[in-house]
Amino acid sequence: xxxxxxxxxxxxxxxxxxxxxxxxxxxxxxxxxxxxxxxxxxxxxxxxxxxxxxxxxxxxxxxxxxxxxxxxxxxxxxxxxxxxxxxxxxxxxxxxxxxxxxxxxxxxxxxxxxxxxxxxxxxxxxxxxxxxxxxxxxxxxxxxxxxxxxxxxxxxxxxxxxxxxxxxxxxxxxxxxxxxxxxxxxxxxxxxxxxxxxxxxxxxxxxxxxxxxxxxxxxxxxxxxxxxxxxxxxxxxxxxxxxxxxxxxxxxxxxxxxxxxxxxxxxxxxxxxxxxxxxxxxxxxxxxxxxxxxxxxxxxxxxxxxxxxxxxxxxxxxxxxxxxxxxxxxxxxxxxxx
Amino acid sequence: xxxxxxxxxxxxxxxxxxxxxxxxxxxxxxxxxxxxxxxxxxxxxxxxxxxxxxxxxxxxxxxxxxxxxxxxxxxxxxxxxxxxxxxxxxxxxxxxxxxxxxxxx
Numbered sequence: 001x002x003x004x005x006x007x008x009x010x011x012x013x014x015x016x017x018x019x020x021x022x023x024x025x026x027x028x029x030x031x032x033x034x035x036x037x038x039x040x041x042x043x044x045x046x047x048x049x050x051x052x053x054x055x056x057x058x059x060x061x062x063x064x065x066x067x068x069x070x071x072x073x074x075x076x077x078x079x080x081x082x083x084x085x086x087x088x089x090x091x092x093x094x095x096x097x098x099x100x101x102x103x104x105x106x107x108x109x110x111x112x113x114x115x116x117x118x119x120x121x122x123x124x125x126x127x128x129x130x131x132x133x134x135x136x137x138x139x140x141x142x143x144x145x146x147x148x149x150x151x152x153x154x155x156x157x158x159x160x161x162x163x164x165x166x167x168x169x170x171x172x173x174x175x176x177x178x179x180x181x182x183x184x185x186x187x188x189x190x191x192x193x194x195x196x197x198x199x200x201x202x203x204x205x206x207x208x209x210x211x212x213x214x215x216x217x218x219x220x221x222x223x224x225x226x227x228x229x230x231x232x233x234x235x236x237x238x239x240x241x242x243x244x245x246x247x248x249x250x251x252x253x254x255x256x257x258x259x260x261x262x263x264x265x266x267x268x269x270x271x272x273x274x275x276x277x278x279x280x281x282x283x284x285x286x287x288x289x290x291x292x293x294x295x296x297x298x299x300x301x302x303x304x305x306x307x308x309x310x311x312x313x314x315x316x317x318x319x320x321x322x323x324x325x326x327x328x329x330x331x332x333x334x335x336x337x338x
Numbered sequence: 339x340x341x342x343x344x345x346x347x348x349x350x351x352x353x354x355x356x357x358x359x360x361x362x363x364x365x366x367x368x369x370x371x372x373x374x375x376x377x378x379x380x381x382x383x384x385x386x387x388x389x390x391x392x393x394x395x396x397x398x399x400x401x402x403x404x405x406x407x408x409x410x411x412x413x414x415x416x417x418x419x420x421x422x423x424x425x426x427x428x429x430x431x432x433x434x435x436x437x438x439x440x441x442x443x
Binding site for chain 2: 253254
């Protein structure tokens with residue numbers, strides 16, 4: 001009989017780990033709160049840097065883990081320590097004994113409405129990065145005008161924000177803004193697009209190429225300055241204020257659409273799990289790895305491992321690589337115990 | 339005019355959507371690389387005339403996009419071409435400056 005490994009979270013981290021564990025001869029049990037697998041990526045449209053389809057990624061992973069035990073719309077009710085493992089009680093009444101657990105509970109998209117000065121949920125034409133991806137995927141959105149003339153992107157919404165309790169850089173939003181700005185220009189070639197940033201953090205493979213292309217081929221303008229406030233003009237357009245920190249002058253611009261790059265925040269479900277399994281929480285609120293260089297996948301508890309954004313903001317390839325590393329860690333942990 | 343003992347200052351705010359960028363667009367036709375400046379400041383730092391005249395190609399390109407008259411800056415350029423050597427985006431800055439001067443003429 002194949003050994004159980006409980007995976008908490010059915011996003012890309014949980015799915016990739018399940019795939020690897022199946023290949024290694026285990027029986028992964030994926031516990032997902034939502035009614036579908038795929039997490040945040042499952043609601044995305046295209047992924048940088050190759051503009052690959054997010055739906056294809058999720059479909060592909062889903063097909064490869066069809067032999068895993070997948071519980072949708074299920075939560076973990078409790079995790080209790082046994083002599084050589086854990087007893088995990090699920091909200092569907094299932095009780096699993098396992099020697100190893102993988103936490104892949106991911107992040108929560110920062111609630112952009114908390115940055116009240118940006119007017120998300122108040123003004124008619126303010127949306128988030130996530131809303132825009134849903135629209136790219138075909139979901140109608142009345143906030144997006146038929147042909148917007150002027151479009152703005154605000155970087156770092158709820159990231160690098162001490163006051164909002166989220167000091168971390170969310171890593172992916174700069175690149176997502178550049179990607180989405182290009183996609184907007186492709187849909188609306190006559191639109192003028194401005195990206196408001198504090199720093200452009202384009203660290204990954206081919207990210208700088210996107211930045212260069214955005215300037216060179218699409219004429220997207222990058223303004224260094226954080227948007228301070230958004231208001232509405234009498235004719236229902238948005239008026240955005242920022243300082244152009246490179247010229248030292250205040251800027252005002254009227255827009256037809258403003259996209260807020262909401263960052264990655266701690267998932268409350270992760271905090272609940274941490275309490276249940278006595279997992280350490282790091283100073284940034286995310287789960288604390290045993291150490292941040294050699295043992296990112298390891299927790300302070302024997303047999304419990306991490307993968308993906310539960311330990312901090314991650315890109316898709318980083319998350320997938322961590323999931324594979326975690327599967328190997330689990331394999332080695334279980335082998336050693338035999 | 340009656341002197342009320344106070345005056346109104348003109349706002350220094352730039353109305354980004356109303357700025358006339360015709361000159362910049364014309365420059366981009368002649369030197370498409372004008373678009374790819376990333377405001378690193380290497381050109382201004384290396385500029386021989388910069389410390390004495392305030393010339394900085396970065397300021398010129400940004401000023402054009404903010405509707406400023408950049409001729410006072412440009413007049414400080416001696417066309418030595420040092421900025422071309424340091425630009426990390428490989429912009430032919432000297433040629434770009436010459437093109438801009440032609441547009442102003």
